[in-house]
Amino acid sequence: xxDPDREDQLNALWHAFHALDEKREGTVQKSKLKVLTHxxxxxxxxxxxxxxxxxxxxxxxxFQAYSDFVRKVIFQGLSENSIPDWSRFDQVxxxxxxxxxxxxxxxxxxxxxxxxxxxxxxxxxxxEPDRYPLVMDIEEVQFLLQKLVGAMGGQWAxxxxxxxxxxxxxxxVWQLIACIETKYSEGIExxxxxxxxxxxxxxxxLDVVKEGLMSKKGHVRTNWKERWFxxxxxxxxxxxxxxxxxxxxxxxxxxxxxVELLGEKSREGKQRLxxxxxxxxxxxxxxxxxxxxxxxxxxxxxxxxxxxTGCSSLVKKHAQKRxxxxxxxxxxxxxxxxxxxxxxxxxxxxxxxLEEEKQARSEAEARLALETVxxxxxxxxxxELEEMNRQLEKLLEEERQAKKxxxxxxxxxxxxxxxxxxxxxxxxxxxADQDKLLEDERKQRQELEQQWREEQQRLxxxxxxxxxxxxxxxxxxxxxxxxEEKHKKMMAAVEERKRWKAxxxxxxxxxxxQPLITHRGLGxxxxxxxxxxxxxxxxxxxxEPHSEEGCTGESKPxxxxxxxxxxxxxxxxxxxxxxxxxxxxxxxxxx
Numbered sequence: 004x005x006d007p008d009r010e011d012q013l014n015a016l017w018h019a020f021h022a023l024d025e026k027r028e029g030t031v032q033k034s035k036l037k038v039l040t041h042x043x044x045x046x047x048x049x050x051x052x053x054x055x056x057x058x059x060x061x062x063x064x065x066f067q068a069y070s071d072f073v074r075k076v077i078f079q080g081l082s083e084n085s086i087p088d089w090s091r092f093d094q095v096x097x098x099x100x101x102x103x104x105x106x107x108x109x110x111x112x113x114x115x116x117x118x119x120x121x122x123x124x125x126x127x128x129x130x131e132p133d134r135y136p137l138v139m140d141i142e143e144v145q146f147l148l149q150k151l152v153g154a155m156g157g158q159w160a161x162x163x164x165x166x167x168x169x170x171x172x173x174x175x176v177w178q179l180i181a182c183i184e185t186k187y188s189e190g191i192e193x194x195x196x197x198x199x200x201x202x203x204x205x206x207x208x209l210d211v212v213k214e215g216l217m218s219k220k221g222h223v224r225t226n227w228k229e230r231w232f233x234x235x236x237x238x239x240x241x242x243x244x245x246x247x248x249x250x251x252x253x254x255x256x257x258x259x260x261x262v263e264l265l266g267e268k269s270r271e272g273k274q275r276l277x278x279x280x281x282x283x284x285x286x287x288x289x290x291x292x293x294x295x296x297x298x299x300x301x302x303x304x305x306x307x308x309x310x311x312t313g314c315s316s317l318v319k320k321h322a323q324k325r326x327x328x329x330x331x332x333x334x335x336x337x338x339x340x341x342x343x344x345x346x347x348x349x350x351x352x353x354x355x356x357l358e359e360e361k362q363a364r365s366e367a368e369a370r371l372a373l374e375t376v377x378x379x380x381x382x383x384x385x386x387e388l389e390e391m392n393r394q395l396e397k398l399l400e401e402e403r404q405a406k407k408x409x410x411x412x413x414x415x416x417x418x419x420x421x422x423x424x425x426x427x428x429x430x431x432x433x434x435a436d437q438d439k440l441l442e443d444e445r446k447q448r449q450e451l452e453q454q455w456r457e458e459q460q461r462l463x464x465x466x467x468x469x470x471x472x473x474x475x476x477x478x479x480x481x482x483x484x485x486x487e488e489k490h491k492k493m494m495a496a497v498e499e500r501k502r503w504k505a506x507x508x509x510x511x512x513x514x515x516x517q518p519l520i521t522h523r524g525l526g527x528x529x530x531x532x533x534x535x536x537x538x539x540x541x542x543x544x545x546x547e548p549h550s551e552e553g554c555t556g557e558s559k560p561x562x563x564x565x566x567x568x569x570x571x572x573x574x575x576x577x578x579x580x581x582x583x584x585x586x587x588x589x590x591x592x593x594x
Contacts, residue, residue, distance in 0.1 A: 009078050010319075011208075012092055013070055014127035016043075017137050018176070019096035020066045022103050030063035039099070044077055046091035066135065093124055104177045113188040118197045119180055121204040126176040128207055129322055138173035142329055143322070147179075147203075148187060154199035155191060207318050210235050213302035215295065216245075218273060220287040227273065227289065234302055236309055236317055239278070254280050259310050262303045264296075276300055 019039060023031045037055040055064075058072055097120050105119060106112075114122065129143045139147075145168065149159045163186075174182070188196045205211040214233045219241060221228065230241040230251060237256050243249040254260075265275035265287070273289035274296040280286065290296035305317065314320045 009074070010132060011124070011127045012078075012089060013073075014130055014137055015093045015096040015124075016070060016073060017066060017135060018100040018123075018127075020069060021136065022100035028063075030065055031069070032063055033059055033061075036064055036069055039095075040073070040076070042095050043073070043092055046088065046095055047077060093127075094120075097123060105180070113184040113193045113196050114180065114200065115197060118200045121200050121208070122180055122183065123176055124208045125204060126179055128318060130176075131173075131326075136175070138175055139179065140326075140329065141168045141172050141174060143325070144168075144174050144179065144182075146325070147207075148182070150206075151183065151199055151203055152187060154202050155195055157191070210316050210318060212236065212306055212317055213299065215299070216291065217295075217299065218289040220289075232288075232299075234299075234306060236306055236315060239303075254278070254286060256280075256306065256310055260303065260307050262300055262307065264300060278303065 020031055020036075023035050023039070033056050040055050055072070059068065064072075101116070101119070101123070105116075112119075125147060126139055127137075129147060130137050130139050131143075145164055148164065152159050171178075183196070183200075205214070212234045214231070216229060217232050218227045219230045220226070230243065231245050231247065232239060232241045233247065239254040239256075241251050241253075243251055261279040263277050263279070265277055274291070274293055275287060275289045276296055276299065278286045278288065288299075290299055309317050309320060312320070
């Protein structure tokens, strides 16, 4: 059995070892480890074949030496057919370490002891491998918390997590539990948090790839029954219900499965898929809908792909992939940072050299400039003296000329002042005209804006009137539909009433047209048949010889005479009833 397969148990073992290391020296006494080893071997049904005190010569043992000893006497001592319960292994380690970091009374805490244990197991699954003290990278913490928030139905806030992750590159399991109970459980019911932890524990620790309800077709009795399926990397187990108490079967994955889509629906309308476990065994299942069926096919295909790689856990495969990508990215970032540092140092050296050269050149230019300035100052002084002499002569000449020009300038200034005064009056008049035009334009603009607002209000009013008209049209359409429905119902009632018949004395007779009521009941004769019977009666009466009653001088009333009168009255009532029904039909048509 390889070490990567038992990496979670080694991480759990480190927690127990660290809890026993009270002085934090990295070593634990052999007597304590003896009890721990015996307890661990007992829960996995592999009692240690070698005693701890005899194996180690020193009174104290490091974790590296103890972990090698556990691999040898417990992990490698397992038989090929044994299936140990590793959760009990974790429970023993959890009981040792949780008592030193968590309070026993969890009533005021968000997570119960069982759910805190589940968080501890998820931490062991995602922690950094072969790194002690055991910590979880902050990006793995973000991955775990993001899935937890999603399972609770919340929305992930990247900025809040970034606030404290900048100063915390890694996190211990106790920091993770405290973070969940304080920051990510605020304002959420504890039951919701615990359910989310349980759901996440199924995925990350129990390796549940997917679970849900599907129908399965039987092999002997080919009927469909609903089952709760749980897909793991090594098997597909199905139960009678979601509580997973009654296990009905398990489809193992010793060889790669094959899943395919059954395109045509069955007679029951089920969305079917076919899972071939071996050459002689296949399972036909059906999902509730197309989306669920595609999700199951994708999940089963991921398990098939995982079995081809030889990896036993999809979670570990993804964690390893994230770790490799993270290490690759950080290595590239370190290379880029180192390259930038070297470039910065090189640029700094070049800048210093340039500064030195610039300083030397500046000093040389300063000396040259100083000498040049001195020469120029001497030359300038000579030129200034010569220029001053010329200027003095020129000033004398100009002073004489200035006196002549002063009078001319004064006359010109008076003329210019007059022209400026006239031009100023023109400008003031032009400004007044411009102000008047601007005022007129402003008033015209206000009128246009007022007209636009009125047109906008009228447009809104027309829109409201159109909506009201549409509403009236809908109401009228509804009333018309109601009237049509009422008309149909009344016509159906009339037709039903026309088809009604009363039970006869001898047998019911379906009238062909216009049934009449007689002593035999409704529909015994039509009006035409009644006239024929009446004529036959009269003819038979005229042709009949005197009966035995006539010979005795007593006449017996005709058979059916009173019945004919009753029949005539019933015929009249039937006609009136039919006329009233026809009147009702006409009213319905008018409506």
